[in-house]
Amino acid sequence: MSRNSLFLSWVVIGGFLLLPSAIALSAEEAKLDPAQVEDFEKNVRPVLATKCVGCHGPDKQKGGLRLDSRTSMMQGGDSGPAIAPGDPEQSRLVEAIRYGDDLQMPPKGKLKEAEINALTRWVKAGALWPEIRLESAAAPPAPSVAATAGISEQDRAFWAFRPITSPPPPRVQDASWPRSSIDDFVLNKLDSAGLKPVAPADKRTLIRRATFDLIGLPPTVEEVDAFLRDESPEAFARVVDRLLASPHYGERWGRHWLDVARYGEDQAHTFEARQYPSGFRYRDWVVKSLNDDKPYDQFVMEQIAGDLLDGPNRDERLAALGFFALGPVYYGKAVYDELDDRVDTLSRGFLGLTVACARCHDHKFDPIPQRDYYALAGIFASTQYKEYPQAPADVIARYDQAQAAIKAKTDEIATFQRSASTRLSEELVSQTARYMVASWKLVNRRKVEPTLRTASVAKAEQVEAFFLDRWVKYLWPEQAVERPYFARWHKVVDAQDKAVDLSADSVAVAQVTEAARQFETYLQSLVAVRKAVEAQQNAAKAIGLEPKSTEADSSLTGIDGQVFGEIASRDGLFAIPKDRVDGLMTADLKAALKALKSDLNRLKKEAPPKYAVTHALAEGTSIADMKLFLRGNPETPADEVPRRFLSVLSQETPAPFRQGSGRLELARAIASPANPLTARVMVNRIWEHHFGRGLVGTPSNFGHMGERPTHPELLDHLASRFIALGWSMKALHREIMGSATYQLSGQFNERNNEVDPDNHLLWKMNRRRLEVEAWRDSMLAVSGTLDPTIGGPSIALTSSDNKRRTFYASISRHNLDGLLRLFDFPDPNITSDKRTVTAVPLQQLFVLNSDFMERQAKALAARLQAASNSSLAERIMQAFLVLYARPASEREVQWALEFLGEGEPTPQGQGGGALSKWEEYAQVLLGTNEFTFVD
Known part of the structure; x- marks a missing residue:
């Protein structure tokens, strides 16, 4: 059967393909998304206020341009409008911040990539502008943070x-x-x-709805039949109780919470990216907590301060701290973005407030002063990430000892390589003349062969190509460099014909060779002086005297010091890159290094695996209040802000937190029944x-x-x-x-x-489309291949052997699985409160062509055909009961019989991966809207 006929056969079962037209935007969705307002307040307004308005605001209008309102941006300045809402490529503002050829703003330095992306995204979305004026960059400092919250x-x-x-x-x-x-x-x-x-739902619809709602799986045929037979008023209540008692309840509702917690198992970046191999412990803690019906106030407190709570089961509570501990990590000055992430996730997740919008200024819409933001940020600044071992002391000791031995051997190898590198660099000084002559020959030959490769000349002259490249750039720099110590060399070279290749001219070669040897003799004399001074310093240290200078090179001053530094020092022309040292070693050095590396490999193989850990939090080594940053800039700190709760959620002026970081007090304030949010x-x-x-x-x-x-x-x-x-x-x-x-x-x-x-x-x-997890799990369930195992380490979805629930898929911030990304899985870098619902052609191509869909179609067909004592019509009826929890209509059965061929054999797929008719029919059933949506 062709793919075209498969496409047309979708109408056979009364469902429709999941085409882009299947989901229309509602009137509500067409309205302005409040998230755009939050994005503007958090990421756009602060950049404009701090980087643009100083020169393009109420006090100063360079080029006749103001950037403190949408209207003024549309009016523009001497060069026309600054923005074209919806079209960043036609916006002068975007061109300027990208540093276009003739337009570069701000002139003192390019914006950060994140700031450029934020402004570009804002323009593309239509340049929404809440009608509140930007503060001038020259505005007076914020009032003292000691003032009343007001x-x-x-x-x-x-x-x-x-x-x-x-x-x-x-x-x-x-x-x-x-x-x-x-x-x-x-x-x-x-x-x-x-x-x-409207009228109530029929019982089949109701049990399918409830089952998906509570456990994220379709009801079985037996469960539907039992519900239909139960005519008591408590029939549906019994269904709900059964589903709430299922261990799969925690998986379904745990996934909803993990969206809020922006659960991930790695970082979005690659530089020093922290990995969370035991992140699943937090995921499994969420499942168990929900299955145990842990009171929500306790659920909240353990995720904020589980390490500080009294009582038994502390190890279990530590896993709860993954709510924060598994979050994104930032380095250097960007560490304040990490605090911002924690404040944002806490306030949106538990309180439904956008407190992070007050990082740079008082919240523009809600009664959240900037001081409140830094009061919470200070709590997390006084908290640190910690991995708690989950193993006996002797296991930990063996691992630590093995790692210490590995580190010692690694350090020994590094010391050996550094020593070898120093020796090799010193030996290369004796080849200075050879490199100078080789560089002269290369420059001469390129007069007639402009594309001549360095490696060709390096091989002929028996020198290293990467050193030769350095010497060419050093002796023939693009711009003239004053180097009086090359006067003799330049005198010889400058006297030669600039247009003729003299590399084979014996007279010219002899001239440059002599000049190069003279320079090499001078350079070696400098090395000898440095070695003599170094020997004197070591001798003085041996009898207890401290040398006048800790640097042997300090004995070489003026031009001597310059020459030595540029050529023979550890950073000079003969400095050997780490990845080149091994290749330049002599045979005896290589043999010694090989023995050391063999020892290291043995230690690694013998080392026990890393013991289990829990990624969590602990009180910081330094407990302190944070300073408020004017306009969110760490370079302009103001007064300190006491760690405390939000002002608007406190009856009076909130009291400072006194217990360590304040996390426990914060947890109690959030979980309090007096908290209205x-x-x-x-x-x-x-x-x-x-x-x-x-x-x-x-x-x-x-x-x-x-x-x-x-x-x-x-x-x-x-x-x-x-x-x-x-x-x-x-x-x-x-x-x-x-x-x-x-x-x-x-x-x-x-x-x-x-x-x-x-x-x-x-x-x-409301009719709802299944999230990708429930959709994939349902296909595994109806095909009879779902592995219902609860808990444990995550597994990659790309594995064809992965038949576990999607809840247990590895979640990577750096490289999110393609299936999850295609079907609207939320960004695990930020807290998410709802899933977007898109319908794009690639989704349908996945349904039509993916290996996963074919595997499920084959498994479902095999399951349906297994009832050999049933008629073809009965198996078709069974398919509808399994997939849709309803019987097929006479018309649907007839269409299927016509397609399958009533009374004909149903062979398995032929070679080359082709599907049999039953398998194609099964794929059609799995790809319908009726299977994908819940009423």
Whole structure:
């Protein structure tokens, strides 16, 4: 069967290919994404304020240009508009910061790559500009950080900062519809809009929805049949309880949390990249915590300060600190970006606030002063990364001893190579004349052979090519260099014909050879002086005298010192690169080095493997408050900011933290039932993953730039219930899933759609596409190849033998797996609150052509054909029950029979990887929207 006919056969089963047209942008998605506002405040506004506005702002307008508002950028200056929103390539601002040929800004130095990318990204997205003026670069310093936070009553009156209430369920018109108090709040909103909920979902749809929601796998045929036979009012509650008791529940909901925790097992960079080979311990801690229904307040505290909590099971709690410990790592001055990452992940993840937007200035929208940011940053600056051994003391001791021996042998080899390098460099001084003559011959021959390679002349003259290259550049620099010690040499060379190749002229060769030997004699005399001084210093040290200078080279001053330094010193022309030393050694030196390396290899082979560790945190060696950086610049520090909690979430001026870094006090403040955000944020996240959208549409931003809750009273009702039920996430699942709202069908209603096209009022259930993990796992499950093992080290998805859940795939920040990247897996470098949903041609090409899809199609076909005592029609019916939890219609069976050939044999695929008809049919079933979406 051709690929074209396979494509057309998709219509056979009533589903459709996952084409780009299958998913349309909703009106909500077409609106401005608050994340763009956050990106502007965090990454764009600070660059403009500190690098641009000083010369292009209210006080000064070089070139007639102002860059302190979108309008002024559009108006431009003497050279025209500065930006073309949506088109960075046509924007003068972008050209300038990229340092174009005739336009380079800022003139004192190019922006960092991240800053250039941020401004380019901003222009490409349309140059969004919240209407708040930029501070002038010449603005006065920020007030003393000792000043009062200045949070007003109006600030605290914002909905997200008000205390959680417990509103009573409202009255509704149809009192028979609600199954729980949740439904009263939902129906009240619908009543107010003049809308009515659609019909409830049928039992097959409901169990498929619930099973995917709670464990991320399709229900089995037996589970569906059992639910259909159970006609008691508690039938669905029993399904929910069974799923919540499944060990796969922790995997499904653990993945949701790992998105927030920006879980990864390495770094996005390669320079000194820290690896997290035991990162899976945090992942498995999350699974176990969720399966055990660990109270959410405890779940929060252990991830912030698990090492500081009292009680048993400390090793288990240490793994919880992977929330921070497995994060991105930065070096040098960029270490402040690492603190920023931790503040951002903490505040978005637990509090739903964009505190990191206050790194460079007071938050532009929320009551979060810059001081609050540095109060939290100081906590993490007083904390350090630590690997805790998870092995007996004797195992650790053996490993450490073996590593110490390896290090000692490595150091011995390095010392040997340095000594050999020094000896070889000194010996090369005696070849100075040879290199000078060879460089002269090379320059002469290139007069007639411009492309002549250095290696050709080096081989003929018996010198090393890379040293010869150095000598050519040294003796014939691009620009004239004053070197009086080459006066004799230049006199000879300058007298020769510049246009003629004299490399074979015996008279010319003799002249340059004599001049080169004279210089070599001089250079060797300098080396002799240096050796004599070095010997004198060593002799003085032997009798207890300290030499006047610690540098032997200090005996060579003036021109003598310059010549020695340029040619014979450890950094001179004869300095040997590390990777060249071994090749230049004599036979006896090579033999000695080989013996040392053999010893090193033996030590490495005999060394025991690294013992297990937990990547976690510990109190820092230095506990101190951080200074506030004016405009976020570490070069302009102001006063110190006491480590403490956020001002707006404190009843009065927040008290400084006194216990070590302050992490334990921070954990208690966040997990406190008096904190109005923690419960609301988590309730909203749970609601989001059940309905496809949270009651607050911006799950990690409950601030002014976030969306307002569609059902504020319901959110508070659930948050108060969440706390009252002991912060039990499983209890919250039961409340939500037991509601009539959750059990609605996805039926379309034209009247409702006209009033509420985005279903914010919850008149139906939203249809959702499976995330890549659940989609891949489902194919393994229905094909009968899924390995359900819980926990353990991660495995690469690229392995054809990997049949474990996608949850256990290796997550690389540096090189994210192609399947994950293709199907909208979030960037593990940053905290993510929701998955984007794209539909691009490459996704469908994967469904049509990938080895993975073919393997699953073959396995599914084999599973369906295994029932040899069943008719062809019965096997087709079974396929629909397995994949879609519903029976096939008569029409679907008939189409399949026509395609498969009723009564014909069903051979396996022929050679060359071709698929049999059954296998092609199985691939079609796996690639439909019905398999990919949940109603």
